[in-house]
Amino acid sequence: MKTDVHTRLGIRPVLIHGDCWSNNVFYDLETQSKVHSIIDWQLVQPNTGVSDILRFVYNGATSDLRKRYMGSWINLYFEILKREAKERGVESQATYSPELIAKMLREQKPFEIMFSLVLIPPIAERQSPEKRDEMLERITTLFEEHLQENCAECLNYNN
Numbered sequence: 001m002k003t004d005v006h007t008r009l010g011i012r013p014v015l016i017h018g019d020c021w022s023n024n025v026f027y028d029l030e031t032q033s034k035v036h037s038i039i040d041w042q043l044v045q046p047n048t049g050v051s052d053i054l055r056f057v058y059n060g061a062t063s064d065l066r067k068r069y070m071g072s073w074i075n076l077y078f079e080i081l082k083r084e085a086k087e088r089g090v091e092s093q094a095t096y097s098p099e100l101i102a103k104m105l106r107e108q109k110p111f112e113i114m115f116s117l118v119l120i121p122p123i124a125e126r127q128s129p130e131k132r133d134e135m136l137e138r139i140t141t142l143f144e145e146h147l148q149e150n151c152a153e154c155l156n157y158n159n
Helices: 005-009 050-060 063-087 098-124 129-150
Strands: 014-016 025-027 035-038 045-047
Touching: 005 045, 005 098, 045 050, 050 063, 050 098, 050 129, 063 098, 063 129, 098 129
Parallel strands: none
Antiparallel strands: 014 045, 025 035
């Protein structure tokens, strides 16, 4: 994980979990939708917050959900971050413009994709065939999209 993205982009860091995925989130037993607690805090560090979002979504959402809502989830995160900072009297140095958010994503996506490629297959093998196939499709799609976004000229070299 890149730990200096906030410094290089000149923005104030936030404290991130560092290992934010579904197995570290416990939900309320009655509602199953309200977060009860988040565990496993040994990787806490200053960063941009983007890596926690990417890891949680890449390892927990289906490809369809991710494709449909990722932009909205990222925007929601930064809207809430700005609001919460303002309510606590913390002035943000950054406006979190679409360009700045895109830079953060470009910096932190590759590591989180690689993390998912390592994490998901052994977990998928212990699932039902249907769930296993969905999990493997999730990382295959994620990796293919990353290649298409970042290696277009490499992939079209012979054309």
